[in-house]
Amino acid sequence: MNSSIPPSAPAGRFDRPVPSRRARNWRRWLVLGGIGLASWIILFAAWIGVAFLRGSTDRDAGAVALNLVLTCFIGTIGLIAMHRGLYRRFLHVDRRRAAGTVPSGESGPAFGLEPNGPLPRIDWPWMLRLRHAVLYAVGILTLLYAFAPYQNQLAILRFVTAHSAGRSSAGSLGVLLFGYLPMVALGMLAMLLTWRQMRRRDAGLLRPDETLLLEAETSWLFSYAAAFAMAVFLCRWAGSMIMAYL
Structure with missing residues (x-):
């Protein structure tokens, strides 16, 4: 038996690839881009909504x-x-x-x-x-x-x-x-x-x-x-x- 891996370790635990720094940076920028896009959509919808609610001409x-x-x-x-x-x-x-x-x-x-x-x-x-x-x-x-x-x-x-x-x-x-x-x-x-x-x-x-x-x-x-x-x-x-x- 190979003693370097504990018998109780979950299968595949030691086979998971570790994300590279470039992958982590891309993931971070994708998250930030999604948050930014969602914020602009919410702001644009709020602008239109406030304009209609005010009813000003x-x-x-x-x-x-x-x-x-x-x-x-x-x-x-x-x-x-x-x-x-x-x-x-x-x-x-x-x-x-x-x-x-x-x-x-x-x-x-x-x-x-x-x-x-x-x-x-x-x-x-x-x-x-x-x-x-x-x-x-x-x-x-x-x-x-x-x-x-x-x-x-x-x-x-x-x-x-x-x-x-x-x-x-x-x-x-x-x-x-x-x-x-x-x-x-x-x-x-x-x-x-x-x-x-x-x-x-x-x-x-x-x-x-x-x-x-x-x-x-x-x-x-x-x-x-x-x-x-x-x-x-x-x-x-x-x-x-x-x-x-x-």
């Missing part, structure tokens, strides 16, 4: 409906999906940096060049769970309140146009106001929320599990800041495209 009725649909999508599903992806990315780079494969101060490999590791199982305290829920609720409501009304998009366009010297400077002002400014503001908030624990960590007063929790919370907050800034910029960019072409 105004010239900009289609633009109003599309802006509402895109803002709701970006401000809810988009924000959560981008935050989850960035959170995994931040944790992956932190692991690489702790292992010494990424020097301190560098951002690590380019986004998408290598797969990120799975999210760790973290026993979040109820205070941090509450903080996360409040940040999500405030972020979603802020996006919907600021960008879902079409009149707000028009007012933003008039403001940017009035305070810029031309199309190029208007684009730069828009990136500053709706990209960098939200990210810097939320980054400062993240630093304030973790400042006390960071001081305790630097003084050596935290247990190992508390240090790991602080690192996870820091990654969560800064990835949320980046995701919210991306959502703000996408909502504003979508509104500008709708006003320009519809």
